[in-house]
Each structure stands twice: as structure tokens, then as C-alpha cells.
Amino acid sequence: MIIYTTENKKFDGQREKTVLDAALASGLVFEYSCKNGQCGVCKTTLLKGEIIEKQGQLALTDQDRKERKILTCCCAPVTDIEIDAADLSALHGIEVKTLPARVNRITYLSDNIVEIKLRLPPTANFQFIEGQYIDVIWGAVRRSYSIASVSSDKELTLLIKFFENGQMSDYWFNQVKTNDLLRIEGPKGTFFLRDTAKPLVFLATGTGIAPVKSILSKLEYDPDYQQSQTIEVYWGNRYPEEFVWDASFNKLHITVHNVLSRPVDGWSGDVGYVQDVALADRKNIDGLVVYACGSNAMIQSAKKRFLESGLLEGNFHSDAFVQSF
Ligand code: FES
Incomplete structure (x- = not known):
């Protein structure tokens, strides 16, 4: 056929x-x-x-x-x-590979978020476009994680959130040790920056910030990139301690809005859903491009609301974290 x-x-x-x-x-x-x-x-x-x-x-x-x-x-x-x-x-020429990967560094950034750095064999020649994800394979369990690092880094960095009763969560939060041998398959997905000249809005929930960090870091290090547009990041979390990444860049000028889903004492940032806060902040979305990564619920709601407000469908890109079966 x-x-x-x-x-x-x-x-x-x-x-x-x-x-x-x-x-x-x-x-x-x-x-x-x-x-x-x-x-x-x-x-x-x-x-x-x-x-x-x-x-x-x-x-x-x-x-x-x-x-x-x-x-x-x-x-x-x-x-x-x-x-x-x-x-x-x-994405032509970006080859999906299955490779051994060793756990190189483990850093618990909060009670429920761990940063894992994976080391690939020196001959692996693993290439990806910033924003893509990999599958990590541990025994019979396979889970997808966005890459938080840039392709020129020696290690692959992942930001991983704890999920109650998750098989892989039990590994990352109770069993993982430096030098553990895992396998990865990737890179995968089509979440990457298409056009660097248009105003950009990134929406992220939880560890959905990982590919945003990767994409922005790539721009920061790119000697040919001259910023000519606004870049805003709306990052949503449930608790203040989950804002584990401080987006400080030298070259890039970005505005980061940390958004808590529910108010807590002493919080001075935004409160609500990232898509609502991002839409309330702008009168005009002409020419805007939105990149959303995180929960499927946020992405479906964000897409609906932005398209209803006049965003072109082709200007909404997303990578949803969906439940694994
Ligand atoms: S890639 Fe087909 S529904 Fe998500």
C-alpha cells in the first residue's frame, strides 16, 4: 500500500x-x-x-x-x-538509537524532583534537536523524559518528578545509584523551535520546563542568534519549592512568570493556570508562537483558549506528558 x-x-x-x-x-x-x-x-x-x-x-x-x-x-x-x-x-538525519547509558549524577532538587545526568558511550554520537525527548528503559519498564540539556553537552540531563505508585518513580527516588546501567531510545518527538524571529511564549507545567530550558539554553549558546523578539516563559507548579530552575541567562532577555496553581502565604508571583495568566497578560496575539509542554490537561486547555483568541493553529506546538500504560 x-x-x-x-x-x-x-x-x-x-x-x-x-x-x-x-x-x-x-x-x-x-x-x-x-x-x-x-x-x-x-x-x-x-x-x-x-x-x-x-x-x-x-x-x-x-x-x-x-x-x-x-x-x-x-x-x-x-x-x-x-x-x-x-x-x-x-529532523531529517536525526537518527533514533538505542544506547546504553550510565547514571552519572543524581541531584534531588526538591522532595519530589530529581535531576539525573546520564553518560552515553563516547562513540555513541547521539544527536538531538533541543526540545526532543528520550525513552529510558530500566528492565521491563520504559518511560519518556524530555531532555533538559543541549546537544553539545557531554551528559544528557533529565528532570524527573515523583509519581505516587509509579514503578519508575520508585527506581528514581528509592533505588538509583551512580553508575547504574540503563538503556535509552531516542531522540523522539517533534517539539523543537521552528522560527527564532517571532515573539515566543512558552507554557510549562512541572518538569515540562525541561525542554524549555534546553531550547532557551541552545539560543543562549548559539553565536549566530541575535534576539529580536520577546520571549516569555509561564511556568506553573503546585508548590513554591517546585520552582527548581532559575532561568538566568547572559545573552537572552526573557521574562519568566512563576505561576502557582493555588495561593499560599508569602507567594508574590502569579496564581492560576499558566494559559489563563499568559492570555490575561496580552491584548494582541498576532504573530505569536506558543510552545507548551507539560500535563495533557494544560495543553488541551491552552490550545483551545489560544486558538479561540485568534492564534493560528500552526503557531501552537506542544509536547504532552501523558500517562504510560
Ligand atoms: S502522537 Fe498521536 S496522539 Fe499523541
């Missing part, structure tokens, strides 16, 4: 493989994040042909289904098909 795109690209599809996996296997990269039907980032329109669902398309609404929207991470072709999907050429 052949899968055609509106950009006149085509690749082989199989009933056994999702459209997204078939695209990736053939060297094309379409927008994706969770790969399990929850975030909706891979949503596209089926223009011709028929597909089957390999897993539930949870992020589709009834209206989406009427409009023949599909999630490329969930569907496989049963005939030749044509889809309205754009190939992200910026």
Missing part, C-alpha cells in the same frame, strides 16, 4: 504498521508526541482511502471523526491513502 501526502511525498505502508511508524521508517517525520493516541499532536486529515485503528484514537472528537481526521500514531492503511501531513525536514 502506498501512503501519499499533500506535499507529493509517498512511502510504503502496511496494515501491521501505523502511518507514523511507516513514515519514520522511510525517513519522513510528521508531527508527533505521545504516540499513544492521547495528545492529538499527530492529527491529520485522511483525504483518500481507508485505514484501521491499531489503538484507540482518544484525542479525536466526534467532529474530528466527521471531518475524517485521523491520528497517524494510531492508524494503519488498508488501501492506498492520501493524508494532509507535512514532513519536518529539520
Whole structure:
């Protein structure tokens, strides 16, 4: 079966493989994040042909289904098909690898956030674009984490939050030791900075700040980057002690709004949801580009609210932290 795109690209599809996996296997990269039907980032329109669902398309609404929207991470072709999907050429040549990784440093930044630095083999030649994520594999358990460091760093830095009863949380918070041997698979995802000239708003909840830190650090270190636009970061947390990153840069001029979801005594920052605070701060969103990373609930709400306020859909990029099964 052949899968055609509106950009006149085509690749082989199989009933056994999702459209997204078939695209990736053939060297094309379409927008994706969770790969399990929850975030909706891979949503596209089926223009011709028929597909089957390999897993539930949870992020589709009834209206989406009427409009023949599909999630490329969930569907496989049963005939030749044509889809309205754009190939992200910026990610060409970024090879997904499975590599051994040793725990190099463990720093508990608060009771429920740990910073882990992983060391890869010197010959690994692991490349990623700032904003992407990796899977960490520990025995039979696999979890996705955004990379907080930049690609030129010797170590991969992850910011990891504790989840009650989480198998991997038990490892990170009770068992991990320096020099532990894990495996990683990646880089993955299509959350990266597209256009450095437009005004930028970053929305993050919890450790969703990790890829924002990576993207901004990359700009800070890039000798060719001259800032000509505003950059604002809205970072939401439940407790004051969860603001574990102090965004201080020399070259970049950014405004960081720390937003607590509920008021506490002595808090002088913003209170509420990041998307509400960010929207209340601006009268005009013309030309704005929004990058959102964190809970799926925040991202779905932020996307809805920003699009209702006039943001172009193509100017909203997201990476959702969704539940692993
Ligand atoms: S729903 Fe397909 S990548 Fe998230």
C-alpha cells in the first residue's frame, strides 16, 4: 500500500504498521508526541482511502471523526491513502538509537524532583534537536523524559518528578545509584523551535520546563542568534519549592512568570493556570508562537483558549506528558 501526502511525498505502508511508524521508517517525520493516541499532536486529515485503528484514537472528537481526521500514531492503511501531513525536514538525519547509558549524577532538587545526568558511550554520537525527548528503559519498564540539556553537552540531563505508585518513580527516588546501567531510545518527538524571529511564549507545567530550558539554553549558546523578539516563559507548579530552575541567562532577555496553581502565604508571583495568566497578560496575539509542554490537561486547555483568541493553529506546538500504560 502506498501512503501519499499533500506535499507529493509517498512511502510504503502496511496494515501491521501505523502511518507514523511507516513514515519514520522511510525517513519522513510528521508531527508527533505521545504516540499513544492521547495528545492529538499527530492529527491529520485522511483525504483518500481507508485505514484501521491499531489503538484507540482518544484525542479525536466526534467532529474530528466527521471531518475524517485521523491520528497517524494510531492508524494503519488498508488501501492506498492520501493524508494532509507535512514532513519536518529539520529532523531529517536525526537518527533514533538505542544506547546504553550510565547514571552519572543524581541531584534531588526538591522532595519530589530529581535531576539525573546520564553518560552515553563516547562513540555513541547521539544527536538531538533541543526540545526532543528520550525513552529510558530500566528492565521491563520504559518511560519518556524530555531532555533538559543541549546537544553539545557531554551528559544528557533529565528532570524527573515523583509519581505516587509509579514503578519508575520508585527506581528514581528509592533505588538509583551512580553508575547504574540503563538503556535509552531516542531522540523522539517533534517539539523543537521552528522560527527564532517571532515573539515566543512558552507554557510549562512541572518538569515540562525541561525542554524549555534546553531550547532557551541552545539560543543562549548559539553565536549566530541575535534576539529580536520577546520571549516569555509561564511556568506553573503546585508548590513554591517546585520552582527548581532559575532561568538566568547572559545573552537572552526573557521574562519568566512563576505561576502557582493555588495561593499560599508569602507567594508574590502569579496564581492560576499558566494559559489563563499568559492570555490575561496580552491584548494582541498576532504573530505569536506558543510552545507548551507539560500535563495533557494544560495543553488541551491552552490550545483551545489560544486558538479561540485568534492564534493560528500552526503557531501552537506542544509536547504532552501523558500517562504510560
Ligand atoms: S496522539 Fe498521536 S502522537 Fe499523541
